[in-house]
Amino acid sequence: MRILQTLAYRNGVRTFWEHRQVLRMLVLRDLQKQYTKFRLGYLWTLMEPLGMALVLWFVFTQLLGGRQLGLQPYFLFLAVAILPWWWFSKGVSGAAKTFRRNPALLRMSVLPTRIWVIRVVLVSMAEYLLSLPVILIAMLVTRTLPGPLILLFPVGIIVQFFLMYGLAMLIAAGVAVIPDLARIVRIVLRATFYLSPVLYSVANIPAGAQVLAAFNPLVGVLGLYRIGFWPAEIESLPHYGISLGVTVVIFIAGSVVFHRLEGRILKGS
Amino acid sequence: MIIFNGVGINISKGKRRQGGGRRHRLRRFAGEQSRTGSWVLRGVSTQIAAGESVAVLGLKNSGRTEFVRLAAGTLIPDEGSVSRREPVLPMVDLGRAFDRGFTVRQNIYLLGGLLGMTPERVEGALAQIVETAGITTSIDKYLGGAPALSRQKLAWTIAMATQAKTFAVDEMLAVGDPEFRERCLEQIKLLKAAGTTFLVATEAPRKFEGFFDRAIVLHDGVVAADSSLADGLALLRELRLANSITDTAETKSDPKARPELEDGF
Numbered sequence: 001m002r003i004l005q006t007l008a009y010r011n012g013v014r015t016f017w018e019h020r021q022v023l024r025m026l027v028l029r030d031l032q033k034q035y036t037k038f039r040l041g042y043l044w045t046l047m048e049p050l051g052m053a054l055v056l057w058f059v060f061t062q063l064l065g066g067r068q069l070g071l072q073p074y075f076l077f078l079a080v081a082i083l084p085w086w087w088f089s090k091g092v093s094g095a096a097k098t099f100r101r102n103p104a105l106l107r108m109s110v111l112p113t114r115i116w117v118i119r120v121v122l123v124s125m126a127e128y129l130l131s132l133p134v135i136l137i138a139m140l141v142t143r144t145l146p147g148p149l150i151l152l153f154p155v156g157i158i159v160q161f162f163l164m165y166g167l168a169m170l171i172a173a174g175v176a177v178i179p180d181l182a183r184i185v186r187i188v189l190r191a192t193f194y195l196s197p198v199l200y201s202v203a204n205i206p207a208g209a210q211v212l213a214a215f216n217p218l219v220g221v222l223g224l225y226r227i228g229f230w231p232a233e234i235e236s237l238p239h240y241g242i243s244l245g246v247t248v249v250i251f252i253a254g255s256v257v258f259h260r261l262e263g264r265i266l267k268g269s
Numbered sequence: 270m271i272i273f274n275g276v277g278i279n280i281s282k283g284k285r286r287q288g289g290g291r292r293h294r295l296r297r298f299a300g301e302q303s304r305t306g307s308w309v310l311r312g313v314s315t316q317i318a319a320g321e322s323v324a325v326l327g328l329k330n331s332g333r334t335e336f337v338r339l340a341a342g343t344l345i346p347d348e349g350s351v352s353r354r355e356p357v358l359p360m361v362d363l364g365r366a367f368d369r370g371f372t373v374r375q376n377i378y379l380l381g382g383l384l385g386m387t388p389e390r391v392e393g394a395l396a397q398i399v400e401t402a403g404i405t406t407s408i409d410k411y412l413g414g415a416p417a418l419s420r421q422k423l424a425w426t427i428a429m430a431t432q433a434k435t436f437a438v439d440e441m442l443a444v445g446d447p448e449f450r451e452r453c454l455e456q457i458k459l460l461k462a463a464g465t466t467f468l469v470a471t472e473a474p475r476k477f478e479g480f481f482d483r484a485i486v487l488h489d490g491v492v493a494a495d496s497s498l499a500d501g502l503a504l505l506r507e508l509r510l511a512n513s514i515t516d517t518a519e520t521k522s523d524p525k526a527r528p529e530l531e532d533g534f
């Protein structure tokens with residue numbers, strides 16, 4: 001019970017609300033860096049995932065069209081999952097660098113240490129939200145409209161936010177204590193791309209392995225995003241349940257681990 | 270009011286930049302140093318009352334910075350506890366927080382925010398900050414090209430503008446030109462008279478004649494003396510002398526040792 005209270009307090013919206021203005025400044029600054037560095041600025045946010053979806057679509061339907069992967073239209077199927085994957089990937093790799101970027105900030109700031117973690121998560125989330133028009137483009141190209149279950153899409157965003165926050169706390173604290181973890185995170189991240197149902201749907205996995213695959217928190221998140229377009233995905237509902245459970249566990253674990261390691265994070269700066 | 274209660278902090282040797290690499294490994298092999306680190310401070314119990322001005326003295330790597338950071342809460346003790354009646358403003362490495370890609374104005378808001386000021390308060394103090402820091406160019410220019418000196422001056426001015434009740438300072442006033450330092454000294458004397466608490470880790474406190482009420486001398490991880498500034502300085506001189514006889518070769522030959530500022534203030 002005490003742990004739950006600490007969780008609520010430590011992650012309290014209040015803490016972040018108090019510092020919302022400086023947080024906004026930090027997030028905007030990071031976004032500004034992204035967009036002013038290149039001539040096409042914001043357009044890259046749309047073009048990069050579009051290009052990636054296009055390449056994958058070409059490879060898996062035109063070159064290797066033998067086996068039916070995922071659901072139709074495949075291009076939309078890819079686009080809907082690639083955007084959150086990018087959020088995931090950027091959030092995770094950003095989290096590994098959280099306390100390396102400017103250790104002086106930890107030494108001089110009166111802000112709670114968690115601010116630096118939530119900053120990384122919010123920046124990657126903002127980029128994700130800005131890239132959402134890609135899905136509209138994919139809908140136009142494939143002439144597909146979502147059903148009423150699209151209302152679960154925002155739920156997916158919220159779930160992914162908590163997943164990212166939990167993971168980012170775990171990774172940021174872990175890397176601060178054991179620097180080698182940063183390398184491991186990179187490798188695991190690459191593997192996760194293929195182990196998550198980005199290119200395929202859960203139904204494509206051999207029946208025996210499906211339950212195992214469901215322990216990947218991305219299964220539930222991607223399912224929530226896709227269910228509006230492919231109501232048939234609801235068949236995998238039990239898997240989503242397991243996956244969402246894992247998300248909750250990650251969030252709690254991240255929060256507890258971060259709290260425990262905070263002293264060592266500060267020492268490292 | 271800050272209360273240290275049996276405070277200990279353990280920091281691994283590597284992190285303290287006391288020379289790493291081959292020599293370090295050899296020493297560990299010879300059993301001289303442990304991999305697990307060492308206690309920078311241990312069993313430190315003391316109180317800093319409201320309105321006091323305390324100098325934290327000590328040799329190199331005696332834990333002065335750690336002491337100040339513990340007081341400000343930007344370091345969490347491994348043992349014991351530090352309690353504060355009111356928020357303590359850390360002034361450690363302030364100038365490093367600036368973002369070169371921001372304009373001067375944005376940087377003022379940024380550092381102010383990091384030190385806990387709301388944008389409204391920064392706005393109110395903006396004109397005064399710009400004037401005191403001696404910024405003559407437009408504040409909407411990028412900070413990137415500004416010399417380190419003016420950046421430190423700006424950082425100092427912003428920290429003062431927070432109007433905190435307690436300041437925990439590391440290497441205070443090692444910044445700026447003589448004229449600016451003079452003005453800083455005037456300012457902190459005024460603040461002190463108004464009841465502001467100062468905890469200052471410094472290398473050269475002599476020029477603060479009459480500012481400090483008390484000196485805490487750290488040595489071998491403990492408080493070696495808690496006395497008047499004159500007594501503290503005398504002890505520090507003794508320690509330095511003893512240290513220079515036994516340990517000169519080591520500290521001098523160590524290229525990674527933290528460069529100390531020759532002329533504090």
